[in-house]
Amino acid sequence: MTTGRRGPHRSLPVRAAALAIGAAVSVAGSPAIRSVARHDTPDYDSGLFGAHGTQAVDLKARLGSALWCLALVQLGLALWRYGRIPGLRPPPRRVRTVHRLIGLVAFLLSVPIAYHCVAAYGVETTGTRVALHSVSGCALYGAFAAKVLVVRSRFLPGRLLPLVGGALVCAIGPLRYTGALWALNGSDAPGL
Template sequence: MHGHALALWMYGRLPGLRAAPHPVPKVHRLIGMVDFLFSVLIAQQCIIAYGVSLTGTREALHSLAGCFLYGAVLAKAVVVRHRRWPGWALPLAGGALVTVIALVWYSAAFWYLDGYRAPGL
């Protein structure tokens, strides 16, 4: 969540605040890198323990969303680094990434916290 607030600040999208100071983009990248590295460790454990499972709706959603997660991360990184993309590309890539993260969370953490059930799964 902190990374998103920093990104909004960097792009001047937070009302009442001036442009972000110079260290903010570096902090934003560092938070993103730490998040990415933690997600790789978690994904490794999931793959070792469970593999890719398409046997049930929840398992299939979680497995496929977990696979698409790294494609969405790569797409967002490419769009951020190459300034020649149209203006809608970054919100689209960021929205895709947030959607995939939400699907992974919904099909695992929310499902678990809701007593092994989630609406629609």
Template sequence: MTSKSPHRARGHRSPARVAVIGLVVAVPVAVAAAIWLTGRHQSPQYGTGLFGAQGAAAVTLKARLGTALFALALVQLLLGVWMYGRLPGLTPGRRRVRASHRAVGWLAFLLSVPIAYHCVRTYGVETASTRVLLHSAAGCVLYGAFVAKVLVVRSRRLPGWMLPATGSVLFGAIGVLWYSAALWALNGFTVPGL
């Protein structure tokens, strides 16, 4: 007879690990919900400018910034895949790749802030059409996923799958935002499926 607990033998999680996982889920959901509720109670200010651009010019500028954000997200994805040795023919990325991944991530976050501010300030969170609802929800998810990724990166108590999962949600949110707004605006206010 062994002295190991049967729960430990089956991979039972410690209460501390379960609490950390709960925190990594609850905090990002709270962030996304807070943004949603703030946006739903925001009175639209259609005259809000973005770096001096107003109206249609602001929409075009935001679409271009959103496209740059999506490009940074693609670079971030490639750096992350390289960092963990998942690019065929390349060894796992060293210190420079990790530093680049972090820098590109923060640059993408900083680029997203004026775009998000303009969206929430100008329109709030809207549900008038499928495209707008999808865009509003993805915007809220983006910041919740960003918070989740930062928490996961900082914790050593979480399962290894949580980092790629949160990174995937973050990348997916940026992709949906780009498709539902930036591409839509730059493509004559139309995209397939929306």
């Protein structure tokens, strides 16, 4: 199913520009966050919605797990909307609205989690888990920026939308694995 809102197919440079902007946000975000983290001393007692210390870590892990669940719901809705789930009839129009609302909730949920990560711990690249977590966090917001550009653009082909949407889900997965799962599993994540 196509949305019908895109014009004729555009050139490769236009498509590459959208992906380059998302990649630039991701790549530029890492040094920017690292710069902030170097100038700010991490505050391990930083609070999150009134929780401090291990309680804040537990809350952040639970919120991160909720974010992962929302991302999976988003993926399912997108697959349904574009007719990629065999056996399901075309979705009602409200699926588009639900998809957007859940996306907004997921983004808003990600902001305090990311803020607490940067404020409490800064950016660390000393170990595999924390380096992967930091890079995935930057990729998340880069993918989000690219998705917003593709969704709002009348010049970019609609075929880019599944690519940037998939990148968004793929960025949240490692964040949940290296952060929320790690914290909820007694500071252990298999393979890390």
